[in-house]
Amino acid sequence: MDAARREVLRALMASGCAAGLGGVATLGNLGAPRPAFAQDEAVGPALAAPGAGDLPLTPARWWKALDEGRVECGLCPKKCRVADLERGACGVRENRGGRYYTLVHSRPCSLNLDPIEKKPLYHVLPGTASLSLATPGCNFQCRFCQNWEIAQARPEQVPTFVLTPVQAAALAVQRRAPTIACTYTEPVVYAEYVHDIAVAARKANVRTVMVSNGAIMEEPLDDLIGVLAAVKIDLKAYTEKFYKEVCGGELKPVLDTLRRLKKKGMWIEIVVLVIPTLNDGEAEARGLARFVRDDLGPEVPVHFTRFHPAYRIQNLPRTPVTTLERARDIAMAEGLQFVYVGNVAGHPGNHTWCPVCGELLIRRVGLAVTDIRITAGRCPKCRRAIPGIWS
Amino acid sequence: MKDCDRDRRRLLRLLAAAPVAAAVVGAARAADAGALPGPPPSPRSAPSRAVVARGRRDGLLDGSGAIDRARLDDLLGAAVARAAAAATPVAAMKRLFRPADVVGLKVNALAGGGPAPAPALVGRLCDWLQEAGVPARNIVVFDRTDRELTGAGFTINRGPAGVRCFGTNQEYDWTPREWGPGGSCFAKILVDDITALINVGALKDHDLAGVSVGLKNWYGVIHNPNKHHDEGCQPFIPHLAAYPLIGDRLRLTVIDGIRAQCHGGPARNPRWIWPWQGVIASTDPVAVDAVGWAMIEARRREVGLPSLAESKREPRYIAAAESIGLGVADMKKIAIEEI
Numbered sequence: 176m177d178a179a180r181r182e183v184l185r186a187l188m189a190s191g192c193a194a195g196l197g198g199v200a201t202l203g204n205l206g207a208p209r210p211a212f213a214q215d216e217a218v219g220p221a222l223a224a225p226g227a228g229d230l231p232l233t234p235a236r237w238w239k240a241l242d243e244g245r246v247e248c249g250l251c252p253k254k255c256r257v258a259d260l261e262r263g264a265c266g267v268r269e270n271r272g273g274r275y276y277t278l279v280h281s282r283p284c285s286l287n288l289d290p291i292e293k294k295p296l297y298h299v300l301p302g303t304a305s306l307s308l309a310t311p312g313c314n315f316q317c318r319f320c321q322n323w324e325i326a327q328a329r330p331e332q333v334p335t336f337v338l339t340p341v342q343a344a345a346l347a348v349q350r351r352a353p354t355i356a357c358t359y360t361e362p363v364v365y366a367e368y369v370h371d372i373a374v375a376a377r378k379a380n381v382r383t384v385m386v387s388n389g390a391i392m393e394e395p396l397d398d399l400i401g402v403l404a405a406v407k408i409d410l411k412a413y414t415e416k417f418y419k420e421v422c423g424g425e426l427k428p429v430l431d432t433l434r435r436l437k438k439k440g441m442w443i444e445i446v447v448l449v450i451p452t453l454n455d456g457e458a459e460a461r462g463l464a465r466f467v468r469d470d471l472g473p474e475v476p477v478h479f480t481r482f483h484p485a486y487r488i489q490n491l492p493r494t495p496v497t498t499l500e501r502a503r504d505i506a507m508a509e510g511l512q513f514v515y516v517g518n519v520a521g522h523p524g525n526h527t528w529c530p531v532c533g534e535l536l537i538r539r540v541g542l543a544v545t546d547i548r549i550t551a552g553r554c555p556k557c558r559r560a561i562p563g564i565w566s
Numbered sequence: 567m568k569d570c571d572r573d574r575r576r577l578l579r580l581l582a583a584a585p586v587a588a589a590v591v592g593a594a595r596a597a598d599a600g601a602l603p604g605p606p607p608s609p610r611s612a613p614s615r616a617v618v619a620r621g622r623r624d625g626l627l628d629g630s631g632a633i634d635r636a637r638l639d640d641l642l643g644a645a646v647a648r649a650a651a652a653a654t655p656v657a658a659m660k661r662l663f664r665p666a667d668v669v670g671l672k673v674n675a676l677a678g679g680g681p682a683p684a685p686a687l688v689g690r691l692c693d694w695l696q697e698a699g700v701p702a703r704n705i706v707v708f709d710r711t712d713r714e715l716t717g718a719g720f721t722i723n724r725g726p727a728g729v730r731c732f733g734t735n736q737e738y739d740w741t742p743r744e745w746g747p748g749g750s751c752f753a754k755i756l757v758d759d760i761t762a763l764i765n766v767g768a769l770k771d772h773d774l775a776g777v778s779v780g781l782k783n784w785y786g787v788i789h790n791p792n793k794h795h796d797e798g799c800q801p802f803i804p805h806l807a808a809y810p811l812i813g814d815r816l817r818l819t820v821i822d823g824i825r826a827q828c829h830g831g832p833a834r835n836p837r838w839i840w841p842w843q844g845v846i847a848s849t850d851p852v853a854v855d856a857v858g859w860a861m862i863e864a865r866r867r868e869v870g871l872p873s874l875a876e877s878k879r880e881p882r883y884i885a886a887a888e889s890i891g892l893g894v895a896d897m898k899k900i901a902i903e904e905i
Contacts, residue, residue: 243830245773255795258773259833260676266792316793318749324740327790331711332736423793487742487749 298563621905622844852893
């Protein structure tokens with residue numbers, strides 16, 4: 176274990192963008208105060224004080240008018256019916272006089288330069304930086320939310336600043352980040368902003384990726400699929416009970432989203448945060464693995480990551496590494512080819528291995544990539560094609 | 567360092583960790599049994615009867631829509647006194663509050679101009695509190711935002727003198743608290759300062775909860791009200807109202823029914839506003855909602871609207887509030903004292 180720790184420290188020192196475990200301030204614009212949750216390098220303009228000024232009103236997409244000035248949101252499966260001056264469950268979309276608006280377009284609360292491994296998207300341009308941003312808000316209410324200070328807050332409750340999609344794209348180019356990641360909170364609730372960022376970024380030869388819970392309706396999903404390069408879905412569990420009781424959501428729409436993403440050719444990776452006693456059963460891991468294998472394909476990467484107490488679940492311990500290893504073993508036994516262990520630095524399950532010959536393809540230490548042996552998208556030893564976005 | 571010292575320290579560390587480990591195992595077992603983290607609601611014994619003081623006065627609103635202060639004084643004073651079984655409103659305040667209390671008046675200012683508590687009504691409550699010995703600085707009129715308060719006609723006062731009045735805005739105690747089915751951060755003023763509460767609500771329809779009278783008003787003290795709107799806000803409304811920060815401090819509920827709204831709420835919708843020109847008051851927070859609901863249903867019938875049950879918006883949370891001992895929802899057990 177000491178050896179692994181030393182390796183992590185060495186890798187951190189060697190990596191210019193491995194600030195996730197220590198924080199490295201090398202980029203400009205660092206006079207800005209950092210929000211409490213910021214884990215990596217803050218690169219944005221100065222944050223406005225929470226609640227400062229009126230929130231911007233940008234017409235929302237994907238909604239319809241109802242009677243008595245009410246509207247029905249068409250963005251996520253909750254399909255909130257929202258009366259005048261009220262907001263949807265996300266807290267960032269408001270009815271004003273019978274018209275629906277987003278309050279967070281171009282108003283992120285977090286902007287950092289992360290390793291893309293942090294998303295985690297292990298099969299997308301490994302070892303590169305991703306300009307990562309978020310606005311406040313989420314359509315779920317996970318009791319274990321790791322970023323609850325921003326995800327479970329309303330936009331007037333956290334500091335935000337102005338960053339237009341064009342500015343975001345320009346910043347990514349300036350920082351040599353080949354991707355922009357819409358992440359940290361729930362990009363679905365700021366889908367208009369995600370879409371516009373992706374359009375602007377594409378013009379600047381920057382790809383956009385999204386880290387989402389997958390609770391989104393078909394129409395906005397299709398609109399995003401048209402402009403995104405990759406999506407990581409947090410599959411919170413494999414039971415409706417967990418979704419309802421722990422997340423305030425539903426499982427089925429998330430599975431539908433995963434199927435649709437796959438069908439439309441989007442690169443997807445899946446993360447499962449394994450929480451002791453709540454979603455760590457063997458049968459659940461097996462069911463989940465079979466769903467991925469049968470409905471999405473065995474090449475879809477699945478990450479079993481470690482839970483740390485957060486937000487409203489403070490009374491459960493961190494996930495034992497053996498639990499993650501067991502879930503990984505089950506998934507691999509069911510035929511999944513790229514199964515990872517996450518949030519456990521130095522674990523062999525962080526690396527990418529060739530599913531045919533067992534060759535080590537990508538070596539990771541924490542969030543840092545220390546070796547990439549994939550050549551032209553193939554295993555250097557057996558020449559097996561390795562799925563992902565490599566260039 | 568001596569080896570024995572090191573061993574001693576290691577032993578002490580292990581001993582210190584043991585109860586923690588035991589607690590973790592215990593918690594894990596509880597979760598195994600299907601219990602998610604979070605305390606159960608406070609056990610309460612439901613009262614068997616409740617008194618609700620209710621009254622209206624023709625001419626409370628004059629021809630221009632302004633409030634007749636003298637009529638309001640007379641009506642509101644009688645309602646508050648009757649609610650507390652006292653002779654005068656000041657005696658009522660003395661009975662309910664101590665001079666050392668920091669009294670928060672949570673108003674529901676969303677629908678500024680009505681249906682919402684009028685500043686004149688809230689001002690009289692503050693006057694009587696002061697006459698009862700509560701210093702002006704120990705009185706706080708508050709709602710979610712400065713904007714909503716000013717929109718309802720209140721004057722923001724964060725200064726050193728006089729009754730304070732402000733929106734809690736982003737000022738929350740950022741410690742998530744479990745309150746049964748929900749979890750939230752609460753307004754800092756409620757956590758740090760206030761020791762007693764008056765709920766000053768409106769009499770209005772609510773698109774999701776059915777009605778918003780008194781109990782729904784407490785959504786304005788948590789940082790995430792939008793997370794608790796499913797299923798007609800049930801079981802969230804009663805459990806939030808029972809949370810000790812609220813339930814243990816609430817002494818009086820006063821509802822401004824000068825302008826009430828029977829449909830299209832919670833925002834102001836002039837089409838459905840009617841000038842009831844009255845107030846409701848009680849020390850039973852559930853009975854107030856039960857009475858208010860009945861009044862809104864009656865008005866809906868008068869204007870040809872379907873009942874809330876027919877609209878699938880029956881405020882089920884009121885009966886649920888009784889079931890956890892928060893007050894009386896059964897109209898047969900509520901004595902309405904007309905003023």
